[in-house]
Amino acid sequence: MEGVGRMEAEGNGRGYLAERGWRSWAFTLDHKRIGAMYLWTTIFFFLAGGLFAMLLRLELLSPQARYFSNHAYNVFFTLHGAMMIFLFIIPAIPSGLGNFFIPLHIGARDVAFPRLNLASYWVFAAGFLVIIGSLVAPMDTGWTFYTPYSAKSAAAVTTLSLGIFLIGMSSILTGLNFIVTIHKLRAPGMTWHRLPLFIWGMYSTSIIQVIATPVVGVTFLLLAAERILGVGFFDPAKGGDPVLFQHFFWFYSHPVVYVMILPAMGIVSEVIPVFSRKPIFGYKAIAYSSVAIALGGFLVWGHHMFTSGMSPLANTIFSLMTFFVAVPTAVKVFNWTATLYRGSITFEAPMLYALTFIFLFIVGGLTGPFLGALATNVQLHDTYFVVAHFHYTMMGGTVMGFFAGLHYWFPKMTGKMLNEKVARAAWALIFVGFNVTFFTMFIVGVRGMPRRYAEYLPKFQVENVISTIGSAVLAAGILVMCWNFLHGLRKGAPAPANPWRALSLEWRAASPPETENFHEIPHVTDWPYGYGTPKA
Amino acid sequence: MSGHSGEHADPAVAFESAKLGVWTFLATEVLLFGALFTAYTVFRMKYPELFRAEHAKLDRVLGAVNTVVLITSSLMVVFGVDAIKRGKARLFEACFGATILLAAVFLCIKYLEYTAKFHHGIYPRTNLFFSIYFMLTGLHGIHVLLGMGLLSYVIILSRRGRFSASYYTPAEMSGLYWHFVDLVWIYLFPLLYLIG
Numbered sequence: 001m002e003g004v005g006r007m008e009a010e011g012n013g014r015g016y017l018a019e020r021g022w023r024s025w026a027f028t029l030d031h032k033r034i035g036a037m038y039l040w041t042t043i044f045f046f047l048a049g050g051l052f053a054m055l056l057r058l059e060l061l062s063p064q065a066r067y068f069s070n071h072a073y074n075v076f077f078t079l080h081g082a083m084m085i086f087l088f089i090i091p092a093i094p095s096g097l098g099n100f101f102i103p104l105h106i107g108a109r110d111v112a113f114p115r116l117n118l119a120s121y122w123v124f125a126a127g128f129l130v131i132i133g134s135l136v137a138p139m140d141t142g143w144t145f146y147t148p149y150s151a152k153s154a155a156a157v158t159t160l161s162l163g164i165f166l167i168g169m170s171s172i173l174t175g176l177n178f179i180v181t182i183h184k185l186r187a188p189g190m191t192w193h194r195l196p197l198f199i200w201g202m203y204s205t206s207i208i209q210v211i212a213t214p215v216v217g218v219t220f221l222l223l224a225a226e227r228i229l230g231v232g233f234f235d236p237a238k239g240g241d242p243v244l245f246q247h248f249f250w251f252y253s254h255p256v257v258y259v260m261i262l263p264a265m266g267i268v269s270e271v272i273p274v275f276s277r278k279p280i281f282g283y284k285a286i287a288y289s290s291v292a293i294a295l296g297g298f299l300v301w302g303h304h305m306f307t308s309g310m311s312p313l314a315n316t317i318f319s320l321m322t323f324f325v326a327v328p329t330a331v332k333v334f335n336w337t338a339t340l341y342r343g344s345i346t347f348e349a350p351m352l353y354a355l356t357f358i359f360l361f362i363v364g365g366l367t368g369p370f371l372g373a374l375a376t377n378v379q380l381h382d383t384y385f386v387v388a389h390f391h392y393t394m395m396g397g398t399v400m401g402f403f404a405g406l407h408y409w410f411p412k413m414t415g416k417m418l419n420e421k422v423a424r425a426a427w428a429l430i431f432v433g434f435n436v437t438f439f440t441m442f443i444v445g446v447r448g449m450p451r452r453y454a455e456y457l458p459k460f461q462v463e464n465v466i467s468t469i470g471s472a473v474l475a476a477g478i479l480v481m482c483w484n485f486l487h488g489l490r491k492g493a494p495a496p497a498n499p500w501r502a503l504s505l506e507w508r509a510a511s512p513p514e515t516e517n518f519h520e521i522p523h524v525t526d527w528p529y530g531y532g533t534p535k536a
Numbered sequence: 537m538s539g540h541s542g543e544h545a546d547p548a549v550a551f552e553s554a555k556l557g558v559w560t561f562l563a564t565e566v567l568l569f570g571a572l573f574t575a576y577t578v579f580r581m582k583y584p585e586l587f588r589a590e591h592a593k594l595d596r597v598l599g600a601v602n603t604v605v606l607i608t609s610s611l612m613v614v615f616g617v618d619a620i621k622r623g624k625a626r627l628f629e630a631c632f633g634a635t636i637l638l639a640a641v642f643l644c645i646k647y648l649e650y651t652a653k654f655h656h657g658i659y660p661r662t663n664l665f666f667s668i669y670f671m672l673t674g675l676h677g678i679h680v681l682l683g684m685g686l687l688s689y690v691i692i693l694s695r696r697g698r699f700s701a702s703y704y705t706p707a708e709m710s711g712l713y714w715h716f717v718d719l720v721w722i723y724l725f726p727l728l729y730l731i732g
Contacts, residue, residue: 214568230661
């Protein structure tokens with residue numbers, strides 16, 4: 001916060017990875033290193049959460065609980081959900097790729113508050129350490145922690161609440177940092193309408209993080225207070241209301257699905273024009289639809305609670321709002337498709353993942369209205385249809401967008417190229433495995449198979465076996481992809497500064513970028529999507 | 537550490553960034569208390585008699601005194617920031633010191649109120665009104681404590697001669713935070729102590 005600056009003098013031209021030793025990472029103020037630490041951490045929890053998913057699929061091979069007890073199964077799906085949501089999908093793109101690329105995209109040397117940025121990583125680390133500590137008595141409540149069960153469960157709910165509170169605090173600090181960075185540190189000439197669409201996505205995301213996260217923070221404080229002090233906000237015996245917990249929880253947890261998806265949409269908006277060699281279609285529509293999704297997303301949380309006993313009027317309003325919020329999402333999909341139209345498309349790994357995002361997200365998106373409509377919701381509520389819909393949007397959407405970003409920016413982040421053939425093979429396994437795993441869930445869901453049970457009716461077994469086989473293919477694909485990353489990191493060919501002939505500013509920096517990002521702060525004269533013109 | 541100073545070349549940008557950062561943080565804080573105010577509203581509508589009967593057990597005089605104490609502390613912050621803008625570091629430190637002193641008085645009075653309640657067997661678990669009372673005032677009390685730490689840190693910075701008429705960003709920013717803490721109490725006092 002001090003005004004004395006020393007930055008200008010220090011462009012020593014060394015890559016940001018040059019310095020060695022753990023201190024150079026643990027105390028770094030460099031947004032690129034902090035982003036890299038988030039990426040390592042979140043990918044670790046992605047694999048850990050994935051391991052629990054594989055255990056679930058293993059158990060679901062047979063209609064009776066065979067390998068694990070019911071309690072163990074409950075613990076597994078809770079840990080799968082909680083890890084994937086709080087330790088992977090919420091922080092992965094914003095805190096990982098966002099940290100790395102926001103300053104590079106807007107032509108800045110760092111984020112607005114580098115110390116706060118480092119602090120937010122360590123608050124995050126404290127949070128996941130506390131969460132790991134809570135595994136002494138692991139949660140079996142599902143990742144939604146609904147009262148009254150979570151207020152009475154013997155699991156370490158209080159400890160876990162503290163962990164999630166810390167994770168939330170880290171999320172708020174990161175969002176705050178990004179909002180200020182995007183407002184105040186744009187390079188000369190970088191007007192709002194010349195910003196890369198990834199930045200628009202990240203900006204909208206940050207708004208949600210700052211506004212929604214404190215509410216879930218208080219919710220978990222109240223849950224802890226319920227257990228420690230005996231306050232009764234959510235306890236009907238004391239006049240409280242368990243549904244109030246659901247309102248508080250979803251007031252955060254619905255908008256937060258847009259924290260997950262908006263940055264991924266931003267990545268797709270970057271990748272599609274580069275590999276179609278065409279200007280993005282409908283720049284302003286995509287940009288403002290991000291903001292519209294962020295704001296509209298605050299008005300639909302009740303659609304998670306249609307069967308909780310809310311008033312019919314509230315149900316109707318939430319249902320209507322849910323249909324409205326689908327509009328800006330569709331706007332994006334139409335614009336990406338229009339960008340592809342008559343482009344010179346090439347199918348490098350980032351593009352494959354970006355196209356997969358569009359395809360799977362359309363499936364996930366179009367199955368949303370069935371859940372948003374009141375009549376069908378009653379049938380589909382808490383069935384595998386919800387699981388399938390959620391995974392098509394979150395894994396098929398966000399995670400594919402994340403993979404697109406990892407492949408797209410790998411040369412920039414590491415200075416090494418990936419093996420393209422292995423990358424495509426991994427993609428093929430992931431694409432096939434994903435669809436086999438989750439499409440079957442739509443089918444058993446419509447036929448009435450409820451989620452979150454270790455046992456199920458024998459008539460659903462064929463589909464469940466198919467789904468488990470699919471999940472093995474999916475896991476194999478992810479392992480191949482991870483191997484490719486590690487191999488590329490160690491033995492990849494040196495990457496040029498701009499391997500994809502892209503126009504946004506990060507490609508003007510070296511690969512890997514030097515500590516100060518740019519020799520000289522660039523002067524921006526145009527938007528970053530002028531593909532197919534004489535310049536690119 | 538990678539040659540990052542963590543500071544901005546342009547002091548004007550640094551000041552504007554800090555200001556936007558603090559206001560954004562305060563937006564977060566509004567939502568933090570907002571959830572509890574929502575719970576207050578919900579339960580007040582549901583149990584108006586309970587709230588009418590229970591709120592009478594709070595000590596209005598002590599609440600009113602505390603309101604005056606906090607508003608005065610905010611006034612001291614205003615004087616302090618005004619002083620440092622004119623480069624008067626000693627006056628600034630005196631004003632912020634007075635703020636911390638008043639904050640301590642506030643917490644002492646709060647302590648007296650809490651112990652009196654406990655003495656009468658009133659705890660957070662007693663009923664929904666006191667659940668809300670203790671959660672809201674407790675969360676606010678934590679903010680007062682954090683604010684005291686923050687203001688002390690700013691005074692130390694000033695003792696080290698870091699501020700001048702041209703640079704006083706941490707002083708103004710911590711002042712903004714303190715006004716927010718004061719403002720929350722200005723809502724808490726009537727909602728909990730006065731409305732029947």
